Amino acid sequence: MAHGHKSNEKVVFVGDSRVKKGAGVQVPPDYTSYPGKSEAFIPNFLLKEWMVGCVVLVGFLVWTIAEPAPLGYPADPTNASFIPMPDWYFLFLYQFLKYPYVSQEYIVLGTMGIPAVLFGGLLLAPFLDTGKERRFYRRPIASSLMFLSLIAVVYLTVISWDHYTHQLEITNTIPEHHVREEKAREAAEKGQEPPSTVKKPAAAVAIVDAKDPAMDIIKQAQCIGCHAADLKGQGSFPALTGVGDKYSKEELVDIVTNGKSGGMPEFGTKLSADEIDQLATWLAKQKAPAK
Amino acid sequence: MFKNVYNWIDERLDITPLWRDVADHEVPEHVNPAHHFSAFVYCFGGLTFFITVIQILSGMFLTMYYVPDILNAYASVDYLNHKVAFGGIVRGMHHFGASLVIVMMFLHTLRVFFTGSYKAPREMNWVVGMLIFFIMLGLGFTGYLLPWDNKAYFATKVGVQIAESVPYIGPYIAQFLYGGDIVGAQTLTRFFAIHVFFLPGALIAMLAAHFLMIRKQGISGPL
Numbered sequence: 001m002a003h004g005h006k007s008n009e010k011v012v013f014v015g016d017s018r019v020k021k022g023a024g025v026q027v028p029p030d031y032t033s034y035p036g037k038s039e040a041f042i043p044n045f046l047l048k049e050w051m052v053g054c055v056v057l058v059g060f061l062v063w064t065i066a067e068p069a070p071l072g073y074p075a076d077p078t079n080a081s082f083i084p085m086p087d088w089y090f091l092f093l094y095q096f097l098k099y100p101y102v103s104q105e106y107i108v109l110g111t112m113g114i115p116a117v118l119f120g121g122l123l124l125a126p127f128l129d130t131g132k133e134r135r136f137y138r139r140p141i142a143s144s145l146m147f148l149s150l151i152a153v154v155y156l157t158v159i160s161w162d163h164y165t166h167q168l169e170i171t172n173t174i175p176e177h178h179v180r181e182e183k184a185r186e187a188a189e190k191g192q193e194p195p196s197t198v199k200k201p202a203a204a205v206a207i208v209d210a211k212d213p214a215m216d217i218i219k220q221a222q223c224i225g226c227h228a229a230d231l232k233g234q235g236s237f238p239a240l241t242g243v244g245d246k247y248s249k250e251e252l253v254d255i256v257t258n259g260k261s262g263g264m265p266e267f268g269t270k271l272s273a274d275e276i277d278q279l280a281t282w283l284a285k286q287k288a289p290a291k
Numbered sequence: 292m293f294k295n296v297y298n299w300i301d302e303r304l305d306i307t308p309l310w311r312d313v314a315d316h317e318v319p320e321h322v323n324p325a326h327h328f329s330a331f332v333y334c335f336g337g338l339t340f341f342i343t344v345i346q347i348l349s350g351m352f353l354t355m356y357y358v359p360d361i362l363n364a365y366a367s368v369d370y371l372n373h374k375v376a377f378g379g380i381v382r383g384m385h386h387f388g389a390s391l392v393i394v395m396m397f398l399h400t401l402r403v404f405f406t407g408s409y410k411a412p413r414e415m416n417w418v419v420g421m422l423i424f425f426i427m428l429g430l431g432f433t434g435y436l437l438p439w440d441n442k443a444y445f446a447t448k449v450g451v452q453i454a455e456s457v458p459y460i461g462p463y464i465a466q467f468l469y470g471g472d473i474v475g476a477q478t479l480t481r482f483f484a485i486h487v488f489f490l491p492g493a494l495i496a497m498l499a500a501h502f503l504m505i506r507k508q509g510i511s512g513p514l
Contacts, residue, residue, distance in 0.1 A: 034512055036320030045318040048325065052334070053341055060345075060391070064383030071372055074365040075444035077474070084445035087435050089393045089428070097453065107456045123421045125404070126414035134407025135514050146404055176441055184373075197369065 072176030073197050078234065082176075083167055092153045095160035118149065205242035205288045207231060214282035217275050221267055237263065242288045249284040256280060313506060321513035332406075333510075335399035340498070342392045347491065349385040357437065359483035361476045364439035389431055396424055408511040416504040423497045426490055433486035439479060447482070448474050 039045050076082075086094050093115070097103055102110030121128060129142040136143040168175065184194035207230075218224060218231070218240075226237040233239035247255065256276050259266035267276065301307055320326045322333040356375060358367040371378040400420065403409055409417035436447040451474070455465035470477025 034319040034321060037323075037326055038317040038319045039323060039325075041316050041318050042314045045323070049337065056338065056341070057345075060384065060387070061380065064380050064387060067383070067387070068379050069372065069383040069386035070442075071368060071438055072440035072442050075361075075439045075441055077444065079441060079445075082441045082445050084449045085442065086446045086450060087431055088390065089431065090450075094449075108458050111453055111456050111461075112458065119425075123418060126409045126411070126417050129410070132410070134410060134511075136405040136407065139407065143405070146401075150401075194373065197365075 068181070070177035070181075072180060078237065081171070081173070083164065083171070083173065085164055088157065088161075091160040092156035095156040095163070098163075121145075205239070205286075207241055208244075208285050208287065209282065212282050214279050217271065217279050221271055221279075226263070240283065241286055244284045244287040247284070249280050252280040252283045253277065256283075313502075316506070316509075319510065319513075322510055332398075332402045335395050335402055339392060339395040339399050342388050342395055343494075343498070345384060346388045346392060349381050349388065350487070350491075352381050353385055354487060359437070359480050361439060361479055364437065364479060368438045368440075389434060392427060393431065396427060400424065406511065406514060413504070413508055413511065416501060416508070419497055419500050419504065423494065423501060426494045426497060430486060430490050430494070433482040433490065436474075436479065436482045437486065444474060447478070451478075 096114075097107075097110045099110075100106070102114060125142070129139060131139065133139055167173075180197065187194045223240070224231070226234070227240045228234045228237070231240040243252070253276055255264060256271070256279060257266060257268035271279070322330050324331045324334065353371065356367055356371040356378065358364060368382070372382050373379065403417065403420070432447075432450060436443045451465050451468050454468065455461045457464060466472075468478065468481065469475070470481045
């Protein structure tokens, strides 16, 4: 294909395509400077490449079928117990920033100083290592620096993963995507649909009597800090709209005064009994409109 | 038939030299694993490109279902992963392909480094290659947020906080990435835009420059 001599073609090439026939002095193309058994890229070499590519692709597909891509539970900004973990190829940097002298007051050194020197050195390697020698064992400085960095990166990655698994152990946590997968598997064994992890938007319940002075107490006592400015709740904090359907006035007085397990603090010391009474009366009125 | 169509176009546009410059070259013996098996180290660059093509194609299919907003992002990924026919495979390819690209690129970089192939006259190609490396890391970082699960959310939060600690420009970087003061609705749309438009655009430009320089300079000689 590449070397045919069809007379009906407008431009005839010889050997390397950049050298046109009769174009004056024929400069030897770069590949002839490496004598040996060279091979035409198209079609000979490309065909072999594609065959290897097919094998790689099939292997890759098998992998993706055997190991589904992980997915945890929907992001919940109020989840304080989640152990953050970057993708594995950032782990070495993540771990590096945990050491003294590159964190806390030295953080500039950790985020800018040392990475800038290392990545800058890598970026500008050809201008730092300007010798003609190409064999790595004849370039001791460049090679040993690279070997050192490689060992450091591998070490930091392994240590970081170690820390993570250790943290999982002491906090007795199973990563979310494993929990989720396990639950889906159990459901599938029972022949059920996997449990839905997608939150359904709560039916909107309007605030009843929003002009009541109790609304000022709500703002002053910082209820809205957790229950959101529109009182519709956020994350694991429940909505206050419609709370009158769940609790009576007496129960609400108790919850506001003494708090409730699961995050609700006690306000008995911060608010007067009068204010709590006023608040609970108003909260008890927060009911969904009758249908 | 095809030949005539080709010749008709070629007469008008002279397209033959265009593709011949790219396609028509010889593969020297020292990089051909058929002759020296150890030459397989020269395949990592090609494999990186192969996986990159897979990433681009699978990513294009993912955007058919993915919705970049905080209410629907997770639900759309969940639907794609579990309900759409072959959706799990496409997402799996994109998810694991991201790791594979990094691995292949890493090996390719090491090959170029240890064979000293970055030396004159190929300095510029090395620099462009390193820029591709950084773009790929950026793609990995921005892509991690998109499924909008807890892992994505908190890793991004930590990542941007680290960027924020850079003196002087740190707060601006954080502001730019967050699109506000927290990881939220703006952050997700920004990361989506960066992941799907900005970085791939830059990546394709850099890859074009990378390949153009290889063709212009030829592969480095045997050691």
